[in-house]
Amino acid sequence: MSGASANNTRWAYTLFSSLVIGFILLPLVFIVWMSFFSNKILSFPPQGYTLDWYTRAWELSDFRNGFFLSFRTSMIATLVALVLGLPASFALVRGRFAGRDLVNTLLMSPIVVPAIVGGSAIFVFFLEIEFLTGIQVAGSSLGLIMAHSLIALPWMIRLVTTSMISVNPSIEEAASSLGAGPLTIFFRITLPVIKPGVIAGSLFAFVNSFIDLEKSIFLVGPNSTTLQIALINYLEWNFDSTIGAVATVQISLITLLLLITDRYVKLSRAF
Amino acid sequence: MSEVVLQEVAKHYGPAVVVQNMSLRIADGELISLLGPSGCGKTTTLRMIGGFVDATSGKITVGGRDVTGLPPNRRNMGFVFQNYALFPHMTIAQNVAFGLEMRKVNRADAEKKVQEALARVRLAQYADRLPKQLSGGQQQRVALARALVIEPDVLLLDEPLSNLDASLRQEMKIEIRQLQQSLGLTTIFVTHDQDEAMSTSDRMVLMYNGKVEQIGSPDELYNQPRSAFAARFLGVPNLLPGRIVQGSFEMEGGTALRLAGQKQLVGNCFLALRPEVIGISAEAVEGENNLSGTVEIMTYHGAAVEYQLRTDAGLTLTARAVAPGLGGPEVLPKGAKAWLHWPASAGVIVSEH
Numbered sequence: 155m156s157g158a159s160a161n162n163t164r165w166a167y168t169l170f171s172s173l174v175i176g177f178i179l180l181p182l183v184f185i186v187w188m189s190f191f192s193n194k195i196l197s198f199p200p201q202g203y204t205l206d207w208y209t210r211a212w213e214l215s216d217f218r219n220g221f222f223l224s225f226r227t228s229m230i231a232t233l234v235a236l237v238l239g240l241p242a243s244f245a246l247v248r249g250r251f252a253g254r255d256l257v258n259t260l261l262m263s264p265i266v267v268p269a270i271v272g273g274s275a276i277f278v279f280f281l282e283i284e285f286l287t288g289i290q291v292a293g294s295s296l297g298l299i300m301a302h303s304l305i306a307l308p309w310m311i312r313l314v315t316t317s318m319i320s321v322n323p324s325i326e327e328a329a330s331s332l333g334a335g336p337l338t339i340f341f342r343i344t345l346p347v348i349k350p351g352v353i354a355g356s357l358f359a360f361v362n363s364f365i366d367l368e369k370s371i372f373l374v375g376p377n378s379t380t381l382q383i384a385l386i387n388y389l390e391w392n393f394d395s396t397i398g399a400v401a402t403v404q405i406s407l408i409t410l411l412l413l414i415t416d417r418y419v420k421l422s423r424a425f
Numbered sequence: 426m427s428e429v430v431l432q433e434v435a436k437h438y439g440p441a442v443v444v445q446n447m448s449l450r451i452a453d454g455e456l457i458s459l460l461g462p463s464g465c466g467k468t469t470t471l472r473m474i475g476g477f478v479d480a481t482s483g484k485i486t487v488g489g490r491d492v493t494g495l496p497p498n499r500r501n502m503g504f505v506f507q508n509y510a511l512f513p514h515m516t517i518a519q520n521v522a523f524g525l526e527m528r529k530v531n532r533a534d535a536e537k538k539v540q541e542a543l544a545r546v547r548l549a550q551y552a553d554r555l556p557k558q559l560s561g562g563q564q565q566r567v568a569l570a571r572a573l574v575i576e577p578d579v580l581l582l583d584e585p586l587s588n589l590d591a592s593l594r595q596e597m598k599i600e601i602r603q604l605q606q607s608l609g610l611t612t613i614f615v616t617h618d619q620d621e622a623m624s625t626s627d628r629m630v631l632m633y634n635g636k637v638e639q640i641g642s643p644d645e646l647y648n649q650p651r652s653a654f655a656a657r658f659l660g661v662p663n664l665l666p667g668r669i670v671q672g673s674f675e676m677e678g679g680t681a682l683r684l685a686g687q688k689q690l691v692g693n694c695f696l697a698l699r700p701e702v703i704g705i706s707a708e709a710v711e712g713e714n715n716l717s718g719t720v721e722i723m724t725y726h727g728a729a730v731e732y733q734l735r736t737d738a739g740l741t742l743t744a745r746a747v748a749p750g751l752g753g754p755e756v757l758p759k760g761a762k763a764w765l766h767w768p769a770s771a772g773v774i775v776s777e778h
Contacts, residue, residue, distance in 0.1 A: 324510035327477055328568075330497040331504040332575060333527030342523075346514045 182405060189398030196393050207399040217400055220384035227295070227380065228363040231302035232310075235359045238303075239310035240352070244344075246311070247318040265308045269368035276301050277372035293375030301369050306359030313358060317351025318344075357415055361408055427488040427578040427611045428453045429474065434483030436469050436635075443469045445635045446483065453488075454609040456602070458622035461632035462658070468583060470632075471615045475581050476500050487578050498527070503572030507584040509564040511556035517543065517567050518552040524575035542574040543567075545604065562593040566600070573604065580605065580612040586621060598625055619659050623647065631655055652776045656697040662743045663698040669774065678738050682714045685770035695775050702771035703744035705732060705757065710766040718742070720761045730756050734765060 192202035211217050246258055280292035291297040329339045367382040374383055385397055429451040436444040444466040451457045459467035472478040474485055476497035485493045492500050511520050521542050525535040543549045546566035556564055565585060586594045602625045605612045616622050622629050623643040631638040639655050650656040653664055667676040674682040674696050709715040718736040732744045757763055
């Protein structure tokens with residue numbers, strides 16, 4: 155009796171887990187699958203299979219340039235987040251200062267505020283700067299990088315602080331008593347210990363910046379669109395498997411990044 | 426020479442005074458323990474000596490050198506932490522070598538010293554393991570080796586045994602004492618455990634509320650606590666309230682007890698009696714102090730029997746007697762009437778608080 159009910163529980167559990175995993179994976183599987191359809195207009199069932207959409211995606215300069223702009227912007231934004239985020243995380247975890255919780259909330263706010271709201275706010279802010287100083291920020295790559303740094307920073311700080319909290323502060327004191335100065339302690343002791351968090355933070359920062367649409371849409375200039383905006387623009391007039399091909403490339407790239415990272419640091423240790 | 430001298434050292438956090446004008450002289454090669462309940466200021470004092478906490482005022486010197494304003498990395502002190510604080514990403518050998526590397530010791534010498542240091546704590550075969558692969562006791566021995574390999578002027582130990590289980594603690598206690606003596610290293614040992622302090626130290630500093638309560642050898646502190654706090658902290662459960670009247674001790678309620686020596690205290694005080702000085706018998710004993718009472722709890726420990734008795738005046742006292750053994754007299758059961766007795770010289774008068 156109890157054996158049967160335990161069996162039922164297990165069966166229900168397996169079913170439920172499979173459904174959840176299927177729910178997550180199915181759209182991805184479909185996108186990848188559809189990117190190979192030879193149908194002129196995206197539809198079911200497939201009439202045949204082809205790799206043409208991939209060549210077409212590469213030949214369209216909007217996608218190609220979009221990809222490189224996105225990649226470059228996200229790389230720089232991640233670096234900015236790293237340079238600002240590491241000391242900030244350090245201060246947030248180790249520091250005892252008035253308003254620490256406030257600063258923490260403030261640094262997390264770009265995640266909390268809807269991206270479209272944040273994007274329009276940044277846009278208006280950039281316009282104000284231009285109005286006051288004559289320097290054009292909106293539409294420039296500097297403006298785009300600044301906005302993307304805001305996307306990247308909260309992810310970096312969240313993951314780095316999480317891994318820093320688990321560091322025993324005594325190990326830094328031990329290093330100090332053994333003769334190490336503050337810089338040596340940071341690079342030889344603290345940084346290696348929080349490395350999984352830093353790498354995971356960089357990865358999340360990069361990916362979230364790379365896939366951003368809402369903030370960027372206000373800030374890109376003519377002839378310099380990010381990949382996601384290129385996709386939206388394309389979808390306005392076309393409905394074929396090119397977008398599937400672009401999406402597949404993105405999915406592969408991110409998966410590859412995750413796999414490579416996981417080889418060197420166990421990402422599960424960063425949380 | 427690495428005599429450590431604290432001159433009027435104090436630590437304030439805003440209005441809170443954690444350590445009050447503490448002065449202490451620790452002789453070269455001495456092992457001194459800072460003992461006290463949590464919040465007494467012992468750890469803060471140690472951390473001020475180590476340089477992790479800035480003293481609000483006062484001066485700390487080591488072998489005549491003023492270290493008060495120096496950061497920890499320029500004090501040449503070995504520090505052992507309660508939670509081991511090994512570098513988790515380095516092997517045992519790398520952990521021990523770190524301090525030598527910071528001192529720019531050349532590789533061959535460093536390697537040799539690391540091996541010697543690990544051999545000294547009997548962990549030579551673990552050199553290539555990571556800290557997490559070692560047990561707590563082994564990790565703490567690595568921490569000890571790491572602190573000793575730099576040949577520090579002073580060794581600072583912050584509750585080094587608190588995370589270990591009882592049998593390991595006993596073993597480590599002996600190991601620390603032996604290493605300290607063979608190296609002749611000035612050592613300051615912070616602990617809240619009076620037994621740890623007594624069995625390792627040359628002298629003990631009992632602290633309370635940021636102040637030194639009493640300093641002395643383990644023998645002095647155990648046999649001559651000055652205050653009720655000291656007596657209680659050093660494991661004397663029996664404190665009889667009363668006062669000194671004409672050279673003898675008058676308990677609350679009026680019973681007079683005989684004293685030997687030291688009768689200077691005036692006003693209310695306590696008579697402290699260690700459990701092993703109280704004898705138990707069916708009859709009052711001529712020439713000693715006697716109180717009659719009833720056995721409330723009897724605990725058999727094998728080698729000893731511990732009785733908790735309630736005197737007729739309503740005081741609860743603990744007495745420990747050597748177990749009679751098979752064929753000897755019966756142990757007293759709960760509810761039995763008995764006399765507690767002790768020689769006049771066994772009681773110690775301690776101040777209130």
